[in-house]
Amino acid sequence: PRPIRLKDYTPPAFAIDEVNLDIELDPKATKVHSRLSMRRMGDGPLRLDGEKLKLLEVRIDGEKLGANRYSVDGEHLTIFEVPEGDFTLETVTSCAPVENTALTGLYLSSDIYCTQCEAEGFRRITYYLDRPDVMSVFRTRIVADEKKVPVLLSNGNPVASGKLKGGKHFVEWHDPFRKPAYLFALVAGDLAHVEDKFTTMSGREVTLRIFVEKGNEDRCDYAMGALKRAMKWDEEAFGREYDLDIFMIVAVSAFNMGAMENKGLNVFNDKYILALPDTATDADYAAIEAIIAHEYFHNWTGNRITCRDWFQLCLKEGLTVFRDQEFTGDMRSRPVKRISDVRLLRAHQFPEDGGPLAHPVRPDSYIEINNFYTATVYEKGAELCRMIHTMVGPKRFRKGMDLYFERHDGEAATVENFLDALSDGAKIDLTQFKRWYSQSGTPEVLASGRYDAARKTYTLKMSQVCAPTPGQPMKEPYHIPVAVGLVGANGRDMKLQLDGEEKPGATTRVLHLTEREGTWRFRNVTEKPVPSLLRGFTAPVKLNAHLKERDLVFLMRHDSDSFNRWEAAQRYATGLLLSMVEARASGGTARKGTGFGEMIRDLLTAKKIDPDFVAQIIALPSEQTLAQMIGRDVDVDAIHGAREELRASIAAQTKDELLSAYERMKVDGPYRPEAEDAGRRALRNVCLSYLAVAPGKDGAALAAAQFREADNMTDSIAALTVLANIEGPERIAALDAFYKRWQKNHLVMDKWLAIQATSALPGTLDEVKRLTQHPAFTMKNPNKVRALITSFASMNQLHFHDAKGAGYAFVADKVLELDKLNPQVAARLTGAFRSWRQFGPKRRKLMVKELKRIAGTEGLSRDVYEIATKTLA
Numbered sequence: 001p002r003p004i005r006l007k008d009y010t011p012p013a014f015a016i017d018e019v020n021l022d023i024e025l026d027p028k029a030t031k032v033h034s035r036l037s038m039r040r041m042g043d044g045p046l047r048l049d050g051e052k053l054k055l056l057e058v059r060i061d062g063e064k065l066g067a068n069r070y071s072v073d074g075e076h077l078t079i080f081e082v083p084e085g086d087f088t089l090e091t092v093t094s095c096a097p098v099e100n101t102a103l104t105g106l107y108l109s110s111d112i113y114c115t116q117c118e119a120e121g122f123r124r125i126t127y128y129l130d131r132p133d134v135m136s137v138f139r140t141r142i143v144a145d146e147k148k149v150p151v152l153l154s155n156g157n158p159v160a161s162g163k164l165k166g167g168k169h170f171v172e173w174h175d176p177f178r179k180p181a182y183l184f185a186l187v188a189g190d191l192a193h194v195e196d197k198f199t200t201m202s203g204r205e206v207t208l209r210i211f212v213e214k215g216n217e218d219r220c221d222y223a224m225g226a227l228k229r230a231m232k233w234d235e236e237a238f239g240r241e242y243d244l245d246i247f248m249i250v251a252v253s254a255f256n257m258g259a260m261e262n263k264g265l266n267v268f269n270d271k272y273i274l275a276l277p278d279t280a281t282d283a284d285y286a287a288i289e290a291i292i293a294h295e296y297f298h299n300w301t302g303n304r305i306t307c308r309d310w311f312q313l314c315l316k317e318g319l320t321v322f323r324d325q326e327f328t329g330d331m332r333s334r335p336v337k338r339i340s341d342v343r344l345l346r347a348h349q350f351p352e353d354g355g356p357l358a359h360p361v362r363p364d365s366y367i368e369i370n371n372f373y374t375a376t377v378y379e380k381g382a383e384l385c386r387m388i389h390t391m392v393g394p395k396r397f398r399k400g401m402d403l404y405f406e407r408h409d410g411e412a413a414t415v416e417n418f419l420d421a422l423s424d425g426a427k428i429d430l431t432q433f434k435r436w437y438s439q440s441g442t443p444e445v446l447a448s449g450r451y452d453a454a455r456k457t458y459t460l461k462m463s464q465v466c467a468p469t470p471g472q473p474m475k476e477p478y479h480i481p482v483a484v485g486l487v488g489a490n491g492r493d494m495k496l497q498l499d500g501e502e503k504p505g506a507t508t509r510v511l512h513l514t515e516r517e518g519t520w521r522f523r524n525v526t527e528k529p530v531p532s533l534l535r536g537f538t539a540p541v542k543l544n545a546h547l548k549e550r551d552l553v554f555l556m557r558h559d560s561d562s563f564n565r566w567e568a569a570q571r572y573a574t575g576l577l578l579s580m581v582e583a584r585a586s587g588g589t590a591r592k593g594t595g596f597g598e599m600i601r602d603l604l605t606a607k608k609i610d611p612d613f614v615a616q617i618i619a620l621p622s623e624q625t626l627a628q629m630i631g632r633d634v635d636v637d638a639i640h641g642a643r644e645e646l647r648a649s650i651a652a653q654t655k656d657e658l659l660s661a662y663e664r665m666k667v668d669g670p671y672r673p674e675a676e677d678a679g680r681r682a683l684r685n686v687c688l689s690y691l692a693v694a695p696g697k698d699g700a701a702l703a704a705a706q707f708r709e710a711d712n713m714t715d716s717i718a719a720l721t722v723l724a725n726i727e728g729p730e731r732i733a734a735l736d737a738f739y740k741r742w743q744k745n746h747l748v749m750d751k752w753l754a755i756q757a758t759s760a761l762p763g764t765l766d767e768v769k770r771l772t773q774h775p776a777f778t779m780k781n782p783n784k785v786r787a788l789i790t791s792f793a794s795m796n797q798l799h800f801h802d803a804k805g806a807g808y809a810f811v812a813d814k815v816l817e818l819d820k821l822n823p824q825v826a827a828r829l830t831g832a833f834r835s836w837r838q839f840g841p842k843r844r845k846l847m848v849k850e851l852k853r854i855a856g857t858e859g860l861s862r863d864v865y866e867i868a869t870k871t872l873a
């Protein structure tokens with residue numbers, strides 16, 4: 001397959017002013033009659049995209065074309081001659097939703113007809129110019145059997161409906177907003193719905209409906225509330241109002257992504273809609289709120305202003321992630337949200353940026369665009385918006401955004417359009433900043449400070465480097481905003497006064513590192529400070545500040561910036577763990593450190609605590625994080641062993657405090673998913689996970705009791721996770737009891753699968769293999785694959801990297817099996833092999849062998865081919 005390149009972009013040769021679709025649903029042969037009002041815009045033939053379609057008829061201006069007037073292959077329909085002026089192109093095609101296991105285009109999910117068109121699924125429904133810069137007004141008439149398929153939905157507003165002969169009926173939808181085909185949606189089936197209303201800031205009433213499979217109506221309350229909060233927030237924070245009379249969401253169980261922002265008709269993976277306290281965890285509730293908001297926010301950043309081409313994907317995704325992060329920050333705890341976002345960035349994006357699949361936030365080439373819905377485009381893309389926000393502040397940022405909406409509403413835009421609007425509206429020069437969009441890799445910032453007691457100055461030096469990434473041996477310096485504070489011995493922030501400034505000002509300053517190296521001198525510094533750098537994580541970089549252990553201990557106790565308190569604690573624990581890993585490898589002795597345990601003790605016994613934050617700060621870095629820090633010849637057993645050892649020693653050191661916090665944090669009264677209660681449960685359950693490895697058996701007993709008595713899924717799952725990691729009859733009994741209770745709930749069964757797949761106990765791989773045969777599992781549902789196989793491959797470092805290669809062979813088998821059904825999900829799973837260079841020669845060889853086996857397989861999809869070959873390169 002040939003790569004597609006940004007530099008080859010040319011505007012479309014034709015415009016499509018109106019689309020009229022007549023769709024007659026049938027599982028095996030859905031008939032699509034399309035009428036496109038077309039107009040020539042530039043040179044070139046009329047070549048429409050189409051895949052897996054049976055072409056039945058082609059007409060131009062009503063005249064049927066003979067087979068000599070066009071050609072069809074597996075990907076295109078080319079019409080040899082078309083009229084010079086406006087004309088109507090009609091095609092009649094048929095497709096088979098029931099055979100569609102790739103879940104792109106029109107497919108069936110538990111008897112519900114459903115579409116997924118982003119990025120290039122519309123071409124599996126009908127022949128079209130399937131590219132985001134072709135925007136059109138859609139009118140869609142859906143016909144189906146009235147009894148079997150009573151609900152017929154598409155984008156926009158319903159304009160007509162009625163009965164037809166033969167027990168059929170129809171509904172016609174009209175979407176007045178021009179949109180690209182990737183935002184088209186159709187959903188049909190025997191669905192129930194819940195309804196609510198929202199009055200917009202200009203006083204228009206909007207009907208809100210969430211559609212679910214019958215019987216799930218009582219599980220939509222939280223999602224509906226989240227939707228209303230998101231609609232209100234976008235009005236207040238960005239001045240953006242909803243634009244149609246109705247907003248619909250449908251929950252389906254088979255879905256490749258989390259959710260999809262189709263105009264007026266969002267389609268969701270049901271895991272991000274359905275929730276009741278006894279079936280959904282706090283994390284599930286938080287994800288529902290965030291994803292509902294994300295898709296809703298796309299209405300302006302994605303739909304009203306869409307992307308010119310798929311290279312601009314970050315234009316809508318990075319920006320919309322930034323917006324949903326801000327929303328969550330306002331709804332819940334801002335510091336905790338920041339910490340979890342940075343955790344996510346480091347866990348997924350940093351390894352991507354440092355490995356064979358590294359690509360810029362705006363990639364310059366791809367083989368399969370579905371492979372570029374990545375942590376780099378989404379999460380790093382959001383960080384780039386956040387950096388601009390940091391540099392100009394909220395008011396000017398809003399001005400820039402207002403100008404962006406004003407200039408480009410109704411258009412298919414580019415990253416340049418966005419940066420120009422921000423630059424003009426917020427009054428900032430983003431010329432150098434733009435490199436962040438085109439250079440891949442994570443820059444490293446080195447910082448060192450020197451205090452001059454005689455002159456009362458503190459000199460901070462910072463420099464930047466960025467290692468080579470595929471196709472990019474050299475990088476130009478980035479524009480890096482670094483928020484800085486200086487903390488005095490009393491733990492308070494100093495007022496900062498830079499050279500050349502008349503008087504001291506704010507206690508946190510944003511310094512701009514724009515060259516390879518920079519120096520800043522602070523004046524009137526009356527005592528030696530501890531520097532607190534990159535506060536709030538103001539740039540997606542790796543900072544090396546050479547802080548001593550005692551400075552880290554100081555910052556984790558005193559930093560006024562919550563993020564940096566957490567960061568100092570993580571760095572302290574990481575340093576300790578790395579020395580323990582090394583000691584295990586060399587047979588030497590590890591450094592001893594009790595600072596982390598002491599911090600835990602102090603935090604847990606403090607009079608006033610923020611439980612959610614404490615839960616974050618006392619959790620140890622993950623095994624994957626440690627592997628990343630080590631970077632080469634990674635020994636997964638040593639990492640696991642060291643982390644367990646530290647966990648146990650902290651538990652022993654602080655057992656009493658953990659027990660007492662465990663009791664104190666118990667939440668009374670009925671379950672509420674709100675952040676305050678969720679924070680208490682989070683802290684309580686981190687305490688439980690420490691107590692499980694504390695001396696004595698009470699930890700396991702506590703977990704068993706919590707598992708029996710839990711009245712909500714958060715506590716139940718936390719206890720089961722502890723039990724699933726302790727060998728013995730209690731483990732089996734708990735897993736069985738959980739299965740018996742929840743076997744009918746497919747979402748809860750996903751948790752049951754994931755817990756077993758991520759267990760550290762020996763024999764886990766065999767258990768995972770057995771579970772692939774279990775009735776609760778099927779390769780045809782992406783959530784099941786992710787719960788069992790992706791969890792094992794990406795979250796169970798210990799067992800995926802089994803020394804003999806059994807984990808690799810198993811996952812490679814599953815990639816190949818899945819590729820025949822669903823290439824998108826198979827390609828994601830292939831990503832589990834991306835960090836093969838981190839490991840020692842034996843494991844490297846075993847991983848390369850499996851990657852080569854995958855890459856060399858006959859009939860591989862473009863999706864898996866691209867990931868496998870790039871990973872090997």
Ligand code: DPP
Pocket residue numbers: 118257258259260261294295317
């Ligand atoms: N549905 C995916 C998202 O919202 C792709 N647009 O990010």
Ligand code: ZN
Pocket residue numbers: 294298316317320
């Ligand atoms: Zn999105």
